[in-house]
Amino acid sequence: MSRIQKKLVVFFGIIGFGTVAVLGVLLTWGLAQEYARMEEHFSNDCMRQVAGAFEQEFTGLKNNVTDWGRWDALYSFMSTRDPAFLRENIPEAVVGNLDLDLLVLADKGGEAVVVYTRQLAESGVRDLLVLLRSGGPLSVAAGDVNPKSGIVWLAGEPLIAAAHVITSADGAAPPAGVLVMARRISEPMLNRVRQASTLTVRVVADPGPEMAWLERASPGKPVFHPLNSRVALAGMVMTDITGRHRIAVVADLPRDLHCQFLLTVSRFFAGLFVVMLVALGLFLGFLKWNIIDRVLFLQQEIATIDPEQADESRVTCDGKDEIRDLQVSINILLNRISETRKILVRERQVFDALVSSAREAIFLMDDAGRVVFANRAVEQIFGWRPEEIIGQDLHDKLAPERYHEDVRAGMSVFRETGEGLAIDSTLELTARRRDGSEFPVEVSLAALRMDGRWHALGIVRDITERKRAERSAQQTGELMRTIMENIRYGVLLIDRNYRIVLANAAARQYAVRQEGDICYQVYNLSAPTAPCVTCPVTGCFQDGQVHETRRVVRYPDGQQRIFRLMAFPVRSSVGAGPTDLVVELFEDITEEENRAREMSQHQRLEAVGRLAAGIAHEINTPIQYVGDNLEFLGEAIAAFCARLDGGESGTSASDDDIAFFIAEAPRAVTQAREGVDRVATIVRAMKAFSHPSTAEKTLRNINQDILNTVTVSRNEWKYVADVRTELDESLPPVPCYPGELNQVYLNLIVNAAHAIGDKVGRNSEEKGLITIATRQVGQQAEIRISDTGTGIPESVRDKIFEPFFTTKEVGRGTGQGLAIARDVIVNKHGGTITFETREGEGTTFIIRLPLGEPEPQDHDSEKRSRKEEGA
Numbered sequence: 001m002s003r004i005q006k007k008l009v010v011f012f013g014i015i016g017f018g019t020v021a022v023l024g025v026l027l028t029w030g031l032a033q034e035y036a037r038m039e040e041h042f043s044n045d046c047m048r049q050v051a052g053a054f055e056q057e058f059t060g061l062k063n064n065v066t067d068w069g070r071w072d073a074l075y076s077f078m079s080t081r082d083p084a085f086l087r088e089n090i091p092e093a094v095v096g097n098l099d100l101d102l103l104v105l106a107d108k109g110g111e112a113v114v115v116y117t118r119q120l121a122e123s124g125v126r127d128l129l130v131l132l133r134s135g136g137p138l139s140v141a142a143g144d145v146n147p148k149s150g151i152v153w154l155a156g157e158p159l160i161a162a163a164h165v166i167t168s169a170d171g172a173a174p175p176a177g178v179l180v181m182a183r184r185i186s187e188p189m190l191n192r193v194r195q196a197s198t199l200t201v202r203v204v205a206d207p208g209p210e211m212a213w214l215e216r217a218s219p220g221k222p223v224f225h226p227l228n229s230r231v232a233l234a235g236m237v238m239t240d241i242t243g244r245h246r247i248a249v250v251a252d253l254p255r256d257l258h259c260q261f262l263l264t265v266s267r268f269f270a271g272l273f274v275v276m277l278v279a280l281g282l283f284l285g286f287l288k289w290n291i292i293d294r295v296l297f298l299q300q301e302i303a304t305i306d307p308e309q310a311d312e313s314r315v316t317c318d319g320k321d322e323i324r325d326l327q328v329s330i331n332i333l334l335n336r337i338s339e340t341r342k343i344l345v346r347e348r349q350v351f352d353a354l355v356s357s358a359r360e361a362i363f364l365m366d367d368a369g370r371v372v373f374a375n376r377a378v379e380q381i382f383g384w385r386p387e388e389i390i391g392q393d394l395h396d397k398l399a400p401e402r403y404h405e406d407v408r409a410g411m412s413v414f415r416e417t418g419e420g421l422a423i424d425s426t427l428e429l430t431a432r433r434r435d436g437s438e439f440p441v442e443v444s445l446a447a448l449r450m451d452g453r454w455h456a457l458g459i460v461r462d463i464t465e466r467k468r469a470e471r472s473a474q475q476t477g478e479l480m481r482t483i484m485e486n487i488r489y490g491v492l493l494i495d496r497n498y499r500i501v502l503a504n505a506a507a508r509q510y511a512v513r514q515e516g517d518i519c520y521q522v523y524n525l526s527a528p529t530a531p532c533v534t535c536p537v538t539g540c541f542q543d544g545q546v547h548e549t550r551r552v553v554r555y556p557d558g559q560q561r562i563f564r565l566m567a568f569p570v571r572s573s574v575g576a577g578p579t580d581l582v583v584e585l586f587e588d589i590t591e592e593e594n595r596a597r598e599m600s601q602h603q604r605l606e607a608v609g610r611l612a613a614g615i616a617h618e619i620n621t622p623i624q625y626v627g628d629n630l631e632f633l634g635e636a637i638a639a640f641c642a643r644l645d646g647g648e649s650g651t652s653a654s655d656d657d658i659a660f661f662i663a664e665a666p667r668a669v670t671q672a673r674e675g676v677d678r679v680a681t682i683v684r685a686m687k688a689f690s691h692p693s694t695a696e697k698t699l700r701n702i703n704q705d706i707l708n709t710v711t712v713s714r715n716e717w718k719y720v721a722d723v724r725t726e727l728d729e730s731l732p733p734v735p736c737y738p739g740e741l742n743q744v745y746l747n748l749i750v751n752a753a754h755a756i757g758d759k760v761g762r763n764s765e766e767k768g769l770i771t772i773a774t775r776q777v778g779q780q781a782e783i784r785i786s787d788t789g790t791g792i793p794e795s796v797r798d799k800i801f802e803p804f805f806t807t808k809e810v811g812r813g814t815g816q817g818l819a820i821a822r823d824v825i826v827n828k829h830g831g832t833i834t835f836e837t838r839e840g841e842g843t844t845f846i847i848r849l850p851l852g853e854p855e856p857q858d859h860d861s862e863k864r865s866r867k868e869e870g871a
Contacts, residue, residue: 020276028265039255040224043234043578046199046223050249053196053234054160056151057189061162064098065181066147069164070171078105078166078176080111082767093115101159102182105166106132108175120184123556124155131241132178145171150240151185152248158185163241180241195495199234204252213692231255268457287725292321302330332638361460365416367453369393369407383434400432414653418454420446428463479490492538492584494519495571501581509816512555519584525554534830536567540582544569550589550827561626629668636661681711699733701742702781702849706772709745717753717770720760721787734781734849736829744821748845755789755843776851780831783847791839800835823848 018188037222068074077085095103095116100411102124149162161182165175183189185203193201203550213225214235226232235250260261301315314334353376355362361382364373371394381397389397395407414420422445431441442461445453484491490507492500499517508514511522515828521527531538534548547567554560570581630828639661710723717723726856749770756768768788775782792800800824825833829849837843 014606016275020272024269024272027268031265034161039232043224043232044222047194047234047236047249049389050193050199050201051222051238053193054151054238054619055161057183057192058162060148060162061183061482064178065162065164068181069147069166069179070169072181074105075166075168075173075176078107081113090116092112098181099183100181101184102128102154102161102180104128104180105177106180107177109133113177114282117416124157124159126153128152128161128182130182132180134726142545149242151238152182152240154182159183160185160189160202161241165598204250209695213544215864226255228255244326249638290321291323294319298323300328303765305334331708332542339402354711360388363394363456363458363460364448365394365458366457367411367455369395369411371397373453381433382431398431400430400438414447414454414456418449420445421449423456424484431460439464441504450656469613482770487588490584490586492519492586494582494584495539496580497532507586510553510561510586512553523553525556536565537582537584540567540569544571544579551586561588562593563587570831581761603861609657622676631837636665639693686702697735700736700738700741702734702736702783703727703729703731704775705742706745706774706783709742710772713746713749715752716750716754720757722752723749723770723772726771728775731774731776731781732851736849740828742825744824744847745783747818747821752785752787752789754845755787755791757789759788759790768845777848779851780848781851783849788843790844791841791843792835792837793839797835798836 073089076177079600090103095101095118100116101118101120103114103116104125106112106129110129112125112129145167147162147164149160152159152161157180161180163178163180167173167181177508189200210543211235214223214237219237222234222236224232224234224722231857232255238249245459290816298315298812313326314331317331339513339765358375358377361378362375363371363372366372371389371392374389376386378389379385384397389814395404399407410420410422414423422443424446426442428440428713430438432438440463442463444459446457447458449455461674474494484504487504488506490510491502491504492507493502495501498517498519501523503511512525513522513527514521516527518851519537520531533688534549536549536694539545546569549565551563552560555562565584565586568583568585569579571579571582637659643658706727710725749772756770760766760768771784771786773784775784777863801818822833825847831847831849833847834844835843835845
């Protein structure tokens, strides 16, 4: 017998024995399940017979308790408790006649009214009353008129009991109590149960741990529990009259079916063993003739197949079984081998085409430095044809002679370990062409282990053009640095940590301190630990937009300069991606700001000049009645003097004149004082209005500044409008440039007066209303200047803040008022100016100024805010 025959015999022998064993186990398990089911079915039938026997005992008792419970006389007794009823209708003999061991009448509260017992301990009655209080019949007394029956355990012994609610014969009367009748489970009763079920039965109260198997039983459902191979127990949990699962009926059960099962199984395994031996012999013969011989023949055919001719060789296919499938599979495998060889040929052709068409030179070098393979690009880059350098030392042909010694040292290490400085890395080196000229190349090397020797695969790129481009970029960079160093604007390149990456000469010149690299410390005298809240660089990093602001920088010598700052984002990709760097461009606008401040002051003086005639008129009126009153006082004094001189100095005043002078003189003095106070008020307002601005913000009571402006401009509005002020007295002082804000108030009040004049006419008796209100909104002071004029046409609302734009006729407006107002509020105070308007009804300008550190806005954000709130 060959080795394969022995292996097959052993293998299939194990498989056969294992299969038979598994089948035997499965069959045994199936038989066990079937016999167990039959045994449990038999147990259930027996226990149902036991339950039926007990139910017969319950039936008579339930009929008696039902008849008594619907007895009208008994129902009346529960209300009257008349002892005569008991003597006449329920003597103690009744208990014996009905074969009762216990009769109890209880009220709805569970208290005994009547108790009759026959040789039953008093503790049994107490146990019953406890049951009545715990539920069951008490719930029956609440409305359930059906009788209740069950086994109860009283005074240490089991009884069958029945309970019924005490009501009227028609059942319509409300329950008056509970009637309970009970009999002992005596030997005669148990004998009747045994005769009905042919089982030995016993009653158990509160089954202990030894009968834990009863816990899985449902009330009234039998449970089977084997003790050993010959005896089993059958049990059933029954409820007492309260519905509790506490009484169990247990019966002993012989296991005849189980013994029959064991005998059947033993006979089955004996027969199965004999059949298995016969089957094994037949199987071995079949195995020899139909499998082993054919497998050996297949082995001989496979041994004769030529690997080089696999696409033409085939094995013989015979039969209709799995061996034929194996023969077919071998032929399929031979076909796949043939197809794989064709694929490999095609891939080799593709590889040759890729290597031949590559613009980089590709080499394969052995551990002696000799060229094993080279592609066609070698000729284009180095001038050598591939066949001319194959077998030659690569470095002697292509590397400058000054590198040869280092190359030999490196090759000795590569020969032993396959490692080297250039392995698995990309280096920029100098190579030599066939004509001896040198040029820069980029070399990438990888180590390969072939035929037990290390080889190096290298890719060489000519980077002459790239180096030329790098030199050009370097020159361009130098040019850009030169330009940056020579422009007059300061330029900073700042990263996300606010570190200065690049700074030109102008930026370094404007620095407060030369040491350090944090922008907000280098350009700040106090060197704070965090950027300020208005930092344009912070805004640029947050939203990726361009931000602009103005900043006052103080220097150690006391000098301070004003700069305009603009921050531009530098993103990681074009048009998208996060902002990685910010370019901050700043210029010194100190002189420009000084000129602007002087111009603003000049404009305020111009405004004062325009108001001069009106102010002169405002002063002239009180001066006139001051003069008239002084002239009257002069005449009075002269009259008094003449009277004192006795009329010698002239005509003496009459007594009536003296009386008139005495009566009117105090009034003339009062009027003169009022005129002087009015003039002083106008002069103070004019002085406060025209006071030059300061370079620093000061805390001002803007309510008083508004009142001064209203006083100064009175001649502009008094003929066409009334002015009403609603000023918040609790408004805190506002940090501001007061002179410039006064100019804004004046421009808006004059514009309001003109708008009302255009609507009502200057000579009309009708007047409009200008309302000026202040209040605090969050951390901002809000100023509202409203008029009842013509409103702003929708077509020009987007242009009103543009310089030199005006809707007034020539000579009446310059178009600078609102442009100046916007510049002062937004750029210099970090606030907002918006408007609300209705054409033909009027306009309200809303100014908001920060109470703390201002946050300047750019023009676009303020314009958007104006559109949203005002348009």
